[in-house]
């Protein structure tokens with residue numbers, strides 16, 4: 001069977017379309033997936049979130065044909081998967097589940113090499129690919145290549161499972177609660193890693209979870225599903241938080257929209273205050289002068305490599321008898337520019353003076369955020385979201401009105417002839 005263009009290995013991503021997709025398992029009176037139509041754009045992460053048993057896993061399994069639909073179809077890269085050879089199809093769609101599904105008798109490297117081997121890749125290319133994949137998921141190839149799954153932690157097993165799913169460079173990755181069985185701290189870490197990997201690879205990812213916070217964090221778009229996979233809302237996380245379609249969606253999203261909004265924004269996206277700074281090599285007199293002139297009553301002292309080192313307040317130098325080594329308070333927490341505003345808020349709230357230094361890639365000083373900046377920012381964000389939601393609703397209403405008008409005109413025209 002020929003390989004459809006949209007599904008060739010090496011293709012960055014492919015659109016996934018569900019068209020009136022339905023599944024009724026034998027013996028069950030109701031379909032578990034009922035007439036679902038949904039388009040997942042190439043390169044996007046779509047998260048399916050909904051109550052237990054609403055058919056999320058069944059949808060994923062219909063995409064890679066582990067389950068055959070009873071109605072409708074799935075297209076990947078424009079091609080009907082029902083017309084493809086299921087084994088070939090599965091080689092080109094990565095699949096990661098809650099239980100890693102690694103083969104226990106095979107080493108990590110053998111597990112990752114599985115699909116490239118079945119696809120007939122030359123040995124040297126497979127070896128290089130295994131190393132590359134381990135590197136990508138943050139595992140040292142030398143340390144992990146020859147280990148067996150039983151010797152790995154739950155989090156490490158899921159990393160290997162992701163490496164295996166991506167090994168043959170599939171355009172589509174299906175993830176069924178991949179982090180559901182690991183502890184919350186590891187889950188948090190793995191979610192961050194997935195965001196980083198997706199930032200590099202731009203695959204089309206269909207991710208299933210029943211954790212709404214996970215959906216908010218990972219999804220470019222979220223499909224909130226009711227029973228039988230009826231779509232309650234399919235939208236960006238921002239729209240779902242600020243403009244939920246109905247009570248079911250807002251109930252699922254839970255409270256705390258403002259806090260969740262903080263998780264969606266990065267520190268680099270907000271105005272970071274420029275703080276008065278000096279470096280440890282600057283003359284003492286200059287430090288005195290700057291402190292005296294500072295409206296913040298405080299300066300941030302940077303080390304020789306420009307990294308935040310000490311907070312220095314007026315009087316500190318005097319009390320330390322002019323010794324810079326003894327004066328001030330060491331900076332013990334910083335946040336990178338890529339951190340979320342929620343992380344920044346956490347750091348600011350635990351800081352005794354209510355502010356935290358922001359750093360760039362190499363730990364260099366980039367600015368300071370404080371409680372006031374964060375409060376103002378979240379107010380502005382929520383306000384902007386609300387305005388946008390209102391504009392969208394207005395545009396939709398206008399479109400509908402124009403449509404109705406055109407239809408009426410059409411009907412009128414029909415009567416005249």
Ligand SMILES: Nc1ncnc2c1ncn2[C@@H]1O[C@H](COP(=O)(O)OP(=O)(O)OP(=O)(O)O)[C@@H](O)[C@H]1O
Pocket residue numbers: 025026028032050051052053054055056057058059210
């Ligand atoms: N092979 C099967 N045969 C019969 N019924 C099935 C089969 N697989 C799943 N079901 C039923 O279909 C419904 C949907 O299951 P599915 O696993 O797709 O839901 P889900 O939303 O992924 O659930 P969860 O979040 O609990 O994993 C459930 O009622 C389940 O019992």
